[in-house]
Amino acid sequence: MSTDQTVSGGPFREAIRREGLDALWVSRPENVRYLSGFTSPADGKLLVYPDGATLYTDARYTVQAAEESRCPVFIARPPATFAHAAPLVSGLRVGFEADHLTVSELGALRAHWQVGERPATLVGSQGLVEGLRLVKRPDELAQIRAAQAIADAAFAAVRPGIVAGVREDRVAGQLEAFMRERGAGSAFDITVASGPRGAMPHGTASDRVIGEHELVTVDFGARVQGYHSDMTRTVAVGHPGEDLRRLYRAVLEAEEAAVQAIRPGARCSELDQVARDILTRHGLGDYFAHSLGHGVGLAVHEGPSLRGTSSEVLEAGMVVTAEPGVYLPGVGGVRIEDLVLVTADGHEVLSRSPKERL
Ligand code: ZN
Ligand code: ZN
Numbered sequence: 001m002s003t004d005q006t007v008s009g010g011p012f013r014e015a016i017r018r019e020g021l022d023a024l025w026v027s028r029p030e031n032v033r034y035l036s037g038f039t040s041p042a043d044g045k046l047l048v049y050p051d052g053a054t055l056y057t058d059a060r061y062t063v064q065a066a067e068e069s070r071c072p073v074f075i076a077r078p079p080a081t082f083a084h085a086a087p088l089v090s091g092l093r094v095g096f097e098a099d100h101l102t103v104s105e106l107g108a109l110r111a112h113w114q115v116g117e118r119p120a121t122l123v124g125s126q127g128l129v130e131g132l133r134l135v136k137r138p139d140e141l142a143q144i145r146a147a148q149a150i151a152d153a154a155f156a157a158v159r160p161g162i163v164a165g166v167r168e169d170r171v172a173g174q175l176e177a178f179m180r181e182r183g184a185g186s187a188f189d190i191t192v193a194s195g196p197r198g199a200m201p202h203g204t205a206s207d208r209v210i211g212e213h214e215l216v217t218v219d220f221g222a223r224v225q226g227y228h229s230d231m232t233r234t235v236a237v238g239h240p241g242e243d244l245r246r247l248y249r250a251v252l253e254a255e256e257a258a259v260q261a262i263r264p265g266a267r268c269s270e271l272d273q274v275a276r277d278i279l280t281r282h283g284l285g286d287y288f289a290h291s292l293g294h295g296v297g298l299a300v301h302e303g304p305s306l307r308g309t310s311s312e313v314l315e316a317g318m319v320v321t322a323e324p325g326v327y328l329p330g331v332g333g334v335r336i337e338d339l340v341l342v343t344a345d346g347h348e349v350l351s352r353s354p355k356e357r358l
Contacts, residue, residue, distance in 0.1 A: 007035050007046070007053040007071055015128050016048065022092035023049040023120075024128065025109065028100040030298035031129035033226055037070045045081065046071065049088050056081045082112035091118035098124035127303070134295060134303050135317035141341070143227035144296065144319055147184060148339055148350045150222040151229045154178040155353045164212040164237050168192035171218065172205035179222045187221030187228040187300050198234070198333035201290060201325060213238040215248065217325075217335050221300060228300045230321050231351040232337035236358055245358040248334045250282035251324055252355060255336040258292055258322040262340050262347040268292075268310040275324040276308070284326045287333075293321035296339060318342045319350070 012035070016024055025047055026032050032041035035048070036055045044057040044065070053071040065073040074084055094113065096106065106122070113120040136144065158174045172190040179186055193203030195214040203217070210216055219232040234248060254275040261274050272292040279288045291307030296319050304312035306320060314320070320342065325335030339351040 007048050011132055012048075012129075015131060016095070019095060019123075019125055019128060020093065021095040021123060021125065023047065023089050023094045024125065025094055025096045025101075026129060027105065028097050028129070030133070030226075030302070031097070034129060034133055034298055035071075036068075038065055038068050039226060040064065047085050047088060049092065054085070054088070056085070078108060079112065082108060086112050086116075086120075089113055089120040090116065091120065093121045093123055095123050095125035095128065097128075098126050130303055133297055135315055136297060136319055140227060140297060141317075141319070143225045144229060144339075145350060147187070147222040147224040147227055148229035148231070148352075150179055150182045150184045150224065151220065151231055152352045153182070154220075154222070155218070155231075155233065159235065162210065162216055162218070162235055162237065164210055164214075166210050168194055168197075168205040168208050168210065168216075171210075171216075172220075175218075175220050184222035184224050187223045187230060191217060191219035191232070193217045193333070194237075196330060196332055199327045199329050199331065201327055201333070201335065210237055213240050215240055215244050215332055215334060217333060219335065219337065221296075226298050228296055228298075229339055229351070230296050230300055230337065231339055231353060232323055232325075232335045233353055233355065234334045234336055236356055240358070244332060244334075246282075247284070247326055247328070247332075248356075248358045250279055250284055251326055251334040251336050252357075253282075254278040254288075254324040255322055255338065258324065259338055259340055259347065259349060262314065262320065262322065262342060264314055264316045264342055264344065266314045268304050268306045268312045268314065269308050271306050271314075271322070272308045272310075275322070279324060279326060287326040287328055288324055289327055290325065293323050293337070295320050314342045316342050316344045 029041035055069045055071045055073045171192045176186045189204045192205035194210040194216040197203045217234045221229040258275040293306040295302045323337030327333035341348045
């Protein structure tokens, strides 16, 4: 295990110093897991201070935390947690995760730490650990690959059953059962959106019965050892009309062009523009209602953000999605999403499920 994946790793300590901080209170679950290795991070918090780090969790996790955590563990519930930490942060500039900590949690930190002769100074911080998570280590990549391979196998098994007369939630249930049988969880609530429901970008599977000659959008992923995959396929049931086929072909063209443009040094905003320009040329730009994609890792949605306003630039080792979609209210929609690894000389598409040619 390399040192840089622990809280004592050079890049992490450097990032804390660069922010002008002495310590960091880590409360975002993915970040707690990334730094400590503790696999129930929603019930853990991590305090990183100049000469060490402590994982705080409660008595339900005494055994698990001792087995998993790379940091010393202190078993307590708040407010005993804050009281234990108070002397460790005395007089220090302590960062907290401003995008995650609740107002009441911040109040509790203030009440316990901004007191006494050498009060701590609490400073809101953004994206500090998330920045370290952008480029994946080989062991993280292996989990993402494993998750995507299970998702691809699930899709191959379930695809023949996506036919007229079947309920959307049955399709979702079959995908989820397949992944569970192979030891993976479902990365998020599975989208199965058929016919006019395809106009809802996040149309979680409903009790709607899939009809003849419809498009069905299926968006799902697997979770392996905390790491996720994310893929969307839109499939045809029967023979959808030419209008729907045109829609599908436009999205496929945009998706494939965006994937082809993924390489180190590519600007995320420009990748979004590649897909948007193609859909605009097809008269569909106004119906591409979201950004091109996002990073995937311990969170399904993480950095970098592939959107028009992003200033981020891709680097080798990042894992991102390209997922243009068009959504026509009352008619339906199409989205196609691939999971893509940025490699030293370009990219590798991790999602292998075939795409239909309509
Ligand atoms: Zn997705
Ligand atoms: Zn996605």
